[in-house]
Amino acid sequence: MKLGLIGNGAIARYVMGALEDTGHEIGSLLLRPERVAELAAEGSSIPSMVSSVSAIPSDLDLIVECAGHQALRQYGAEILRRGLNLVTVSIGALADRDLEDELTRAAQDGGARLLLASGAIGALDALRSAKVGDLARVRYVGRKPPHGWLGSPAESHLDLNNIGPEAQTHYAGSARRAALEYPKNANVSAAVALAGLGFDQTEVELIADPSISENIHEIHAEGEFGAFSFRISGRALSDNPRSSALAAMSVVSRVAQEAQPIRF
Incomplete structure (x- = not known):
């Protein structure tokens, strides 16, 4: 699949590497404007780095949020209204009833789905x-x-x-x-x-x-x-003691399920 990714922290970097290793393409990164400028100066190989949902390319199969609750609040509804399915690990943000309602309406309006990664827990x-x-x-x-x-x-x-x-x-x-x-x-x-x-x-x-x-x-x-x-x-992830390794792995697993003809 051709994927868009939100964020560039420890979980996002793990997810990006794991997805690319399994044959998926990272077609776009959605980041804060200052971070876009920093990565561009570093010579990032990502073909499309954007700072707004409206600038996300239209040929993506799935968007993957790895940037935390605020990113889901800021971008989630607009992504879903565009008809793009969105994977998120920021499940705790849904404790806010208003946000849950907004994301539900946006998904219905756009004919899209908000897909929840299980995070650092099983069962x-x-x-x-x-x-x-x-x-x-x-x-x-x-x-x-x-x-x-x-x-x-x-x-x-x-x-x-x-x-x-x-x-x-x-x-x-x-x-x-x-x-x-x-x-x-x-x-x-x-x-x-x-x-x-x-x-x-x-x-x-x-x-x-x-x-x-x-x-x-x-x-x-x-x-x-x-x-x-x-x-x-x-x-924890090796490069960030505050980020769960299993949470990052669960995002990769959730994306992988979407690409499989037979799935749990």
């Missing part, structure tokens, strides 16, 4: 299946080393630099409030919410744990189907 297929029956309870637990919560509201609840030996919870509440209050950490809890009971019924607990060195994500679900628990210990 969402089981959760979606369980939702068909009576899904009674879904709880997401996110654990990070204390330094992983720096720059988040956790700083107002805990002394992250002197937390002591015990793990401490700094948030317990709904997935919607978690996504709105912790936007830099929102995508996993939002993915769990959208696959299962929704933003308001999904329980979230966020924990600073000095005994771990990697980010740990857990899903616990109960319902008519029975019960399951899922746990993943995630590593």
Whole structure:
């Protein structure tokens, strides 16, 4: 496929390399104007670097957003209205009801789809299946080393630099409030919410744990189907310790699905 990419950070660079390695073509980059100028000066090989949705070439098969919540807010609706399908990993932005409504209307108006990459979590297929029956309870637990919560509201609840030996919870509440209050950490809890009971019924607990060195994500679900628990210990991308490797991989996987005649 011929793809457009939004962003040029660690996840975007990983996605670009992986997609090109599997035979896809990056036909356009959508970036801030100053970043377009910087890459042009560096001699980028991307044939089309643009700073507005209107300038995106019309021959692209798919747009892939790798630039965060603000990029989805800024560009998402206009891309969908143009009739271009859009893959995003910024699922947490959909906790904003107004944005979700705007993107839904834009997709309907343009005859396009907003495709959600699963991000840094798994087991969402089981959760979606369980939702068909009576899904009674879904709880997401996110654990990070204390330094992983720096720059988040956790700083107002805990002394992250002197937390002591015990793990401490700094948030317990709904997935919607978690996504709105912790936007830099929102995508996993939002993915769990959208696959299962929704933003308001999904329980979230966020924990600073000095005994771990990697980010740990857990899903616990109960319902008519029975019960399951899922746990993943995630590593970061090698060139950015704040970017999940699995989140980047999930974007590549989501794009690959669109190119397959047989797919999950």
